[in-house]
Amino acid sequence: MANYAIDFHRTASTVASLGTISADATRPRRFEIYDLIFGSEAAAADNPFLYVLQRCTAPGTSTAVVPQAVDPADAATEMDAGENHSVEPTYTAAAIILELPLNQRATFRWIADERGQLMAPATASNGYGIATPTASALAITVQAHVNER
């Protein structure tokens, strides 16, 4: 078990996802999200954002993000991450695990309860996607901390 940090960036879009975390396509392992920070680094303004974390079964097409081991002594991760999607992940209908309505000025940190980590199965390419169905075209960032089993 090791912990990894993954950061996602993009110009927010209502139709294109910010990022995904998914189990490896050939060597899937379970993982759990235990910490998430949502925010916008754009100049301060009042804009509504809705962040949605939803289960997915395929990660779509995106720019790869290499998860960074929090402890440098840990090995590289098996799970895959991507940002700035141009082809959407295959979302599981209604499987919304976290939904955050935020004002652009408000950065929000979600920390899992001791037994409330968001789990993903050891199933190829399964995981979570982060979408912004309500958004303005501004720079947004999500920082995820994930434990891979």
Add this chain to the structure above:
Amino acid sequence: MEYRVYFEHPVIYLADHREPHRREITELLVNAPTEEAAAVHALRVTQGDPGTLRVELVSVWQIQNAIRIKRLEEELASLRAGLPDA
């Protein structure tokens, strides 16, 4: 599948807003189901010149093994450093 997309001429990676003027890149790692999808994605986020683009499939195992081998070499070097001279 993970692909490495190379550009002969540096392009701007538009996904990163922190310092866009400094984010000139010559390669991009892309998660995509096919090589074509990887190329399309790389062109979309960089607005690079398609004529300068080259796509290669990345073996994740190769990268991870390279990291592990490097770590083992470092450990070996540190062990050797601790040994008395022969």
